[in-house]
Amino acid sequence: MKGLAGTGISVRLGRRQVLSGLDLPLPEAGSLTVLAGPNAAGKSTLVRAIAQLVPYEGRIALDGADLRGMSYTERARALGYMPQSLPAGSALNVLESVIAAGQAAQSGLRAKADAIAMATLDRLGIGALALEPLGRLSGGQRQMVALAQAIVRNPRLLLLDEPTSALDLARQARLMAEVRALTDEGRIVIAVLHDLALAAQHADRIVILHEGRIHSAGKPADVLTPAMLAEVYGVEARVERCSQGRLMVLVDRELPRVTEIA
C-alpha cells in the first residue's frame, strides 16, 4: 500500500491519554497534510509518534512497511523530523550540524557529505550562516537549520512540528514555498500549524485534532467551517474568501464555555 497509513494509534504520556486509537487518513505522495487543533490536542505527539520518538500502540506504515520494524538507518533514510526548536547550547556550527544529520546513521564518511549539506543550506537560503555556531543564531534561524537537518537525507516522509512558529512573515512565506516545493517533488509532508489561514493557503488536506481524536479531515474549504471553529476552538468565527479566493478565518470572540453556561 502506497503512502503513509496509521491505524489505532494511541499514546499515553504518564497518566494522560494523549491520543486515543486514531486512524490516520492516508496521506499520499506529493501531498501536504496540515495537522491543526487547539493546544494540547495531541498534534505534536502524533507527529512524534510517526517519527518513532514516543512509544505508541497501533501501527504506522510507510508504503506498507511498518516504521517500527525498520532499522535505525532505514528509518533515518525514510523520514525527516523537524522539531519545534533546536537546543541552543551546542558549540557546533550550522554546517557541521547538518553534516551530522546526514552522516550519523552511516558508518563511514560519505564522499561530498559536506557539499550535500552546503547545498541544502543554500536551497533554504541560509547558506551564509554555514559557519555560524548554532548557539549564536536567532530562534527563527535555528528553525531553518532544523528544516535543513530534516531534509538533508532526502527522506520520503517529512514531519514538521510547527515549522513557522519562530519565523517572520517573509521567512514564513519562504519556508512554506520551500515546503510546497519539497512536497511537489513527490514527498509525503505532514506539518503541524497553528495559523489556519496559512494552512488553508498551502495544505492539500487539513486534519483537525481535538482531545486526542480526529475531529474532521478533508480539503481546507470543507474542514474550516464556523461550526468546527466553535466546537473545537471555542470561538465564534467567520470563514470568508478574500478577493483572490483564498480562505480567511476571522475570529470575532471567544465563546463562553459550556460548563460556564451550566
Added chain:
Amino acid sequence: MTGAIKRMAAIDGQSPGDDLLARYRRQNRRRAGIVAVLAVLAVLALVVDLITGPAGLPLSETLRALTGGEVAKSARVIVWDVRLPVAMMALLVGAALALAGAEMQTVLENPLAEPFTLGVSSAAALGAATAIVLGVSLPFLPGVWTISGNAFVFALGVLALLQGLGRLRSEGPQSLILLGIALNFTCAALLSLLQFIASADALQQLVFWTMGSLASARWPGIGLIAVILGLTLPFALRASWKLTALRMGEDQALSFGVNVAALRRWAMMRVGLLAAGAVSMVGVIGFVGLAGPHIARLLVGEDHRYFLPASLLTGAVLMSVASTLSKTVVPGVLLPVGLVTSLIGLPIFFSLILGRRG
C-alpha cells in the same frame, strides 16, 4: 534543485556556498593541525617529565640511558625503573581520564559530567579502602595488585549499578546524573566510615592514596591502561558522528538514525573501563577529566572526529606537566599529583574560558 539554489541565493544576495565550503574544509585542516600539535606537545611533556627529577641526572645521560647507550647502572635504573614508568603512567592516565570525560559529557548531555563527579573516583577510593583498612581483597590476585584490583572492581561496579538503575527508569541522562551524584555521596560516606575505624597506619596510606600518586607506577599497570586505551579509542572514534549528532539532543539524534540507547550504553562501558583503569592505578585525580575536554572544545569545537583525540591529548599534556611540577615545585619532595592537576589546571581553564567570553 539547482534552480532552487540559484533562486534562493538571488533572494538573499549571497555568494554561492563554494567559498564557505572551502573555508569549512580549511577549518578542518586547521583542527587536524591542532591535534597534531597537541600530540607533539604530549611527547615534549613526556621528555621534560623524564629529564626532571631529584637525582640530577644530566640530559645527555638520560637520553643515553633511554636509547640503550653506555651509562652507569644507577642511571639506567633511575630512568627505566623510576622515571619512565611514572612519566608514562602520567601520560596514559591523563589521556584515559580526559577521553572518559569527553564521552561522558556528550552522552550525558552535561558539561559537568566526568568520572570524578559521577562517583567513579569515590567508588575506587572505597575499593582501595576496603583493601587497606579491612584487608579484603579479590582472590587469585597477587599482593601488589590488591589495592588496585579492589579499586578497579568498585569503580566498574558503581558504573554498572548506575547503568542498571538508569535502565529501570528511562528518563534520560538527567536521572543518570542524579543517581551518579547520589552514589558519589554514598561511597564518600562509606569511605569516611572506614577512615573512622582505620588504624593510624592504614589511615595514612589511605589518605595518600586518595590524593592521587604516580609513585607506585609499575609497568604491568601501564600496560593495562595502554590496552584499555587501545581497545576503547577506535570504538569511540568510530562513533564520533553519532556523538556529534547527540549534541543536537536525543530526539534529533534519534531522527538522524542514531540508536541513542545503544550509543549511551557502549560509551558508558568505555568510560567505565577508562576511568576505573586510571583511578585504580593512581588514585583520585580530579579535574583532568573535566578540564581536558573543555580545553579541547575551545581549541577544536565539537566535531567529535577532532574533539575526542584533542581531549585525549590535552588530558595527557595536563597530566604530564602536573607530573613534572609535582617533582619540582617543592625541591626534594614528590607532591601528590592529584593536588597539582587541580592547581595547574585551574588557571589554564579560567584564562581560556574568560578569554573566550571577552
